[in-house]
Amino acid sequence: MSDKFDVIIVGAGPAGSAAALTLARAGLSVVVFERGAFPGAKNMFGGVLYTPILNKLIPKFWEEAPIERHIVKRRFSLLSSKSEAAFEFRCEDYNEKPPFNQSFSALRARFDPWFSKKAEEAGAMVIPETVVDDLIVKNGRVCGVKARREGGEVLADVVIAADGVNSFLAKKAGLRKDFSRAVLAVAAKEVISLPREVIEDRFSLEGQEGMAMEFFGDSVAGMVGGGFIYTNQETLSVGIACSIKSFIDKKVAPNDLLDRFKAHPSIKRLIKKGETLEYSGHMIPEGGFERVPQVYTDGLLLVGDAAHLVNASFYHEGTNLAMASGLYAAEAIIEAKEKDDFSAQTLKRYQKKLNNSFVMKDLKKYRAVEKWSHENLKFFEEYPGIALEMLKDYFSISEVPKETIQKEAYRKVRTHISPIQAFLELNKFRKTFF
Amino acid sequence: MAGTLVFSEQREGKVKRVALEALTAARTLQSKVGGEVAAVIIGDQVADEAKGLTAAGAEKVYLAEDPFLHYYSSEGYASIIADLAKKLDTRLILMGATMMGKDLGPKLAARLGGPFAGDCVGLEIVDEGMLVAHRPIYGGKIMSTVKSRQSGFQVATIRPNVFPVEKQTSENTIRIERITSPCDLSSLLAQVQEVVATASSKVELTEARIIVSGGRGLKGPENFNLVEDLAEALGAAVGASRAAVDAGWKPHSYQVGLTGKTVSPLLYIACGISGAIQHLAGMSSSKYIVAINKDPNAPIFKIANYGIVGDLFEILPLLTEAVKKVREG
Amino acid sequence: MKIAVCIKQVPATESKIKPSSDGKEIDRTGLSYVVNPYDEFGVEEALRIKERLESSVTVVTMGTERAEEALRTCLALGADQAIHIKDDLLRGGDAYGVALVLTTALMKEHYDIIFFGKQAVDDDSGAVGIHVAELMGLPHVAVINKLDLKPEEGRALASRQIEGATEMVNIKLPAVFTCQKGLNEPRYASLPGIMKAKQKPLTTLTLADLGVDKDAVGAKGAKLVVDCIKAPRVRSTGNIIDKNPSESVEELVRLLRDEAKVL
């Protein structure tokens, strides 16, 4: 192919499509390569799409985007094998008018194709079923890609690697080393169908209201990570995500862990009578701020998961960061195009934009989470059980006077953990997360 | 008149079994369709076979003989039958879903302006002579029931080996009427020039009562004799999975499945075949399915009536011997 | 040569198919779609002819909005132009209705060769190609696995596999062929092909554009209607024998003889 494009984007996930949309609107010639049968065909996430950037790119997106429900309720719960303690938050402000709280449950197999189509309508060329195998590098500058097809060499001024967590292009370009096992999480998820009324009944929702639930402790057998349930219109997204390291340490397979999660009494009743429609697995880059590589080089930018941009703390917020990075990368390229200079020096503007935005600021705030997690395994393995045991004792009714019960409960806890230790650890937890 | 007309396919002067199945089906539906059950046989020097059709249930047989009809011809055969059907004001035309029937059925239906239901595994007549047909779709993943909206010139082909054959005992007098082609058979736009027998298995797959099929589990073409020996002992046809065909162990004419042949024998024995959905598409309507596979989790076991978990290299020779003994004893 | 290939978009063959709640149609949620595998042979054969003789290849489909993808796929492979017949009134039609519509579209031009698949792997009716040939008054050869064109003589020699033999049919052009596996090996689209496909002409036509009587097609004109669809009867899985080889064989033979009575 002799024609040259302004920009080649590899990967039609949220990051790639946000970049494609922005570039195409600015009149640049853009081609997007996607290995799936269609954008989103094999993509998965837990289930909540955070939309401030989407709303900026496509105002009133909710009127046409294939989203499921708007989240009005969040619930965090701690499980032991038999008990559950939960914190639930619901706010009517989140229910007022679109875009509500900028959080919507969604299914990627439906959302990604729609978003990609928007980029296509803006003028980007989207080519599915085409794997990019290599970068074309001349004089130390990335200037194209090789796709796995006859006549597959395509040239461009800039390549955007939006190829997700395993970004093979980032590695090729030498921007990323292979990640250590500790910073990647592995997730397994099922989409389980249930009639709309059953979902609304079981989760106390009305109309298009939705709910996000996270489960820690025994939900994932004390591993570093958690389980989740998100409500869609007529399905539930049910899954677990834990660090690769804990899967290896505990010698558990993700699908077995998911089965175990689904069998937990607290979960079982929520998914009862549901039929599993699909099963998928995926990785999450959870290394946070410390692991974000340099995101630019001559002729190449990294966006989204390829640049390790996920806020793993409470949110598993990746799509929003992916779209933001796609947008900033596109803006930097549009500026570079004006100067007709695609050197690292110019493209560095992208890194600046990222740093000045919520993307790097949020990641910085939660920078200690990953390290904390692996240094405080007790929070996953032991403490949930202790806490729930205490609550159980506390609430158990018998002839024993309440005061004795409560004293006994605290005494039991103290055999596991001293008050000072508890104070210090909780303080560290607070600092890490809040 | 308004009865049923059964196209009695013959090849090499021999009427196909499925034509007898169609005749039996026609007799079963006769009280609802009304009129006579007639058969039409077309070919060159096939008069002897025409007589046999009466015994098989045809109340009347129409016979078209012509040297130009020696080979099948879409246009020639369709004109003769359409002409006859119009004369008889036929309600229902039945034939086997063979290579000939699958070609002739849609052609006739379009010519007569009637509905066409192909590859049926069940037929009923409801209301005022409307055909209701049961036919597998989506490669057998779905069974559909279709209903005709007009009672005349309804054409259906039936899947071989699904409908029974019942011989009629009544000593009907043989009523044969000769008919001729309404068109000039010598100047048709498409004409079979030659028919070359293929050196495939002795019994044709789509018509076989028993089929033994081999897959990738056979490891190589040299081992197909294990399958062939068993087939020989059973008087069966030999089939293959696409994996075996793509590997070049057997020609495509052996392939059973979505992109191969659809078969529905009485007994289907799958040897070293995993049971991919595309393979099942071609054989899941077999009456009895036997699977021989060393992997107890192979999907083929999910649809097998009987299965042996084991190494086919051990099982097949033993099975062949055992079958021979039963056949002899 | 002017060649037309009729193609249909169908659910991928590995899809799980189940009836929708009303039992009239299949449940289409989550399905992915492909060009009917048999139609691919038609497209490939047309392209191979085009490589030898000066030709133009038009792909034609009747289908919903989504079917445009299937046309683009064929354009990416090398077809020159596409015709998409799309009309809500076409819903619920039968093979005859489809054939009537395609016939009208195909009659607008003179084609020397029209290819179809031997059957669409969704409704498995295997009728549309032959119906069209009849409606157009053209000769046809169905289920071909070899095509030998003699353009200078205005004819072709087509082979088709029949039970235990190969039939060689001499046919005068213009003609209709329905394609079977074995005819060729379909190619993969090249990247330049895919890129060019986006710019190739794709005409969308409605029933009114074609001048087809709307009462003759779609649900209204259907001669055959779907009464209901069901999952097939589940086969009761039988007896899986996991013993030593000779015991297993003995058991199997006993079952085949005494229970199934097939020996």
Ligand SMILES: Cc1cc2nc3c(=O)[nH]c(=O)nc-3n(C[C@H](O)[C@H](O)[C@H](O)COP(=O)(O)OP(=O)(O)OC[C@H]3O[C@@H](n4cnc5c(N)ncnc54)[C@H](O)[C@@H]3O)c2cc1C
């Ligand atoms: C279990 C789980 C739960 C999550 N939950 C949430 C959540 O609730 N909310 C949230 O916001 N985020 C969540 N995330 C994170 C979120 O999914 C990601 O951060 C986001 O998808 C990143 O977008 P992306 O475009 O960078 O990458 P991706 O969405 O991974 O897209 C990459 C694309 O590139 C394609 N590709 C890869 N390699 C090639 C190649 N060589 N050639 C061509 N194409 C290629 C892929 O097919 C894919 O389409 C979750 C992730 C997981 C795994």
Ligand SMILES: Cc1cc2nc3c(=O)[nH]c(=O)nc-3n(C[C@H](O)[C@H](O)[C@H](O)COP(=O)(O)OP(=O)(O)OC[C@H]3O[C@@H](n4cnc5c(N)ncnc54)[C@H](O)[C@@H]3O)c2cc1C
């Ligand atoms: C569009 C399309 C159309 C297709 N059409 C068809 C079709 O028409 N027909 C078709 O068959 N396939 C078709 N396929 C291919 C199909 O998906 C499978 O790939 C194919 O059927 C596999 O053939 P197999 O079972 O022989 O091989 P495999 O799936 O490899 O199975 C071999 C089996 O042999 C068993 N085995 C191995 N060694 C032994 C031993 N010593 N003893 C006993 N068992 C043993 C193994 O356990 C395994 O189960 C199609 C695919 C597509 C995409």
Ligand SMILES: Nc1ncnc2c1ncn2[C@@H]1O[C@H](COP(=O)(O)O)[C@@H](O)[C@H]1O
């Ligand atoms: N809607 C359609 N549009 C174009 N071609 C079709 C359509 N339906 C069927 N065909 C063609 O007719 C062939 C046989 O289809 P069918 O008779 O439905 O099994 C297919 O392989 C296609 O080539």
